Amino acid sequence: MHIAVAGNIGSGKTTLTRLLAKHYQWETHYETLEDNPYITDFYEDMQRWSFNLQVYFLTSRFNSVRKIRESGQDVIQDRTIYEDAFIFAPNLHAMGLMSTRDFDTYQSLFSSVRTKIQAPDLLIYLRASIPALVNQIQRRGREYEDSIRLDYLKRLNERYEAWISTYRDGKLLIIEVDDMDFENNPEDLGQIISKVDANIHGLF
Numbered sequence: 001m002h003i004a005v006a007g008n009i010g011s012g013k014t015t016l017t018r019l020l021a022k023h024y025q026w027e028t029h030y031e032t033l034e035d036n037p038y039i040t041d042f043y044e045d046m047q048r049w050s051f052n053l054q055v056y057f058l059t060s061r062f063n064s065v066r067k068i069r070e071s072g073q074d075v076i077q078d079r080t081i082y083e084d085a086f087i088f089a090p091n092l093h094a095m096g097l098m099s100t101r102d103f104d105t106y107q108s109l110f111s112s113v114r115t116k117i118q119a120p121d122l123l124i125y126l127r128a129s130i131p132a133l134v135n136q137i138q139r140r141g142r143e144y145e146d147s148i149r150l151d152y153l154k155r156l157n158e159r160y161e162a163w164i165s166t167y168r169d170g171k172l173l174i175i176e177v178d179d180m181d182f183e184n185n186p187e188d189l190g191q192i193i194s195k196v197d198a199n200i201h202g203l204f
Contacts, residue, residue: 001200002068002118003076006083006164007126007177008156010136015183016126016175016192017078023193029064029077050092051102057084058109065117080120082169085110087159095155119169122199127161130154132178173199 003026005013014030021028038056042049061081068075089106092098098106128136133153164174173195182189 001074001122002065002120003074003122003124003196003200004080004120005076005078005124005126006080006160008128008133008153008160010133010153011126011128012136012177012182013078013126016124017076019182019189020193020196021076023189024074024076024196027071027073027075029068029075031079046092046095046097050089050098051106054084054089054092054098054106055109057088058106058113062113062117069118077120080123081110081113081117082119082163083160085114086163087156091152091155091159095152122171122173122196123167123169124173124175124196125160125164126175126177127164128157128177130157133157171199171202 003020005017005020007013017028017030020026036053036056038049038053042053058081061079061084064077065081068077085107089098089103089110093100093103130150130153134150164172175192175195180188180191182192
């Protein structure tokens with residue numbers, strides 16, 4: 001079984017992935033930004049490095065999905081391949097930070113890759129407001145995120161909502177995270193686990 005957690009920067013994907021993996025004894029696949037050779041350069045000069053970054057993510061996540069399916073294990077994944085294609089790359093193009101030539105090439109690559117992968121059995125979307133995202137980003141203090149602009153987060157949120165409203169590739173669970181502290185409050189985590197239970201029982 002393949003579970004995936006989606007959501008904007010700072011929505012709590014990695015934390016929820018870790019907590020659900022511990023509860024269900026699932027294997028984990030994390031987004032490893034620390035090993036990303038483009039992420040720091042991207043935040044310093046988005047226009048120059050946007051295409052390189054998105055192709056790197058596409059390759060990395062394609063390999064992750066293949067390994068997940070081939071493993072035959074129950075796996076929960078932090079962020080999906082679809083978020084790059086439907087949120088980040090189109091947003092960069094719309095903001096003038098990726099050329100139309102590069103964007104068309106990226107979309108062509110994604111179309112080819114998409115035919116080779118299966119969607120997650122359950123997609124968990126963490127919905128968060130801009131203030132909640134900013135608070136979490138500031139709290140974790142990653143140096144390469146210091147220069148993220150509010151308008152960038154807002155545009156991403158709008159694209160997430162547009163994508164989720166049309167998502168039909170598999171089961172979808174939406175979690176409103178603004179008033180939740182699932183990392184420190186067992187009751188909040190318990191609510192999420194109950195909702196996940198209700199969804200995954202229908203997968204078997």
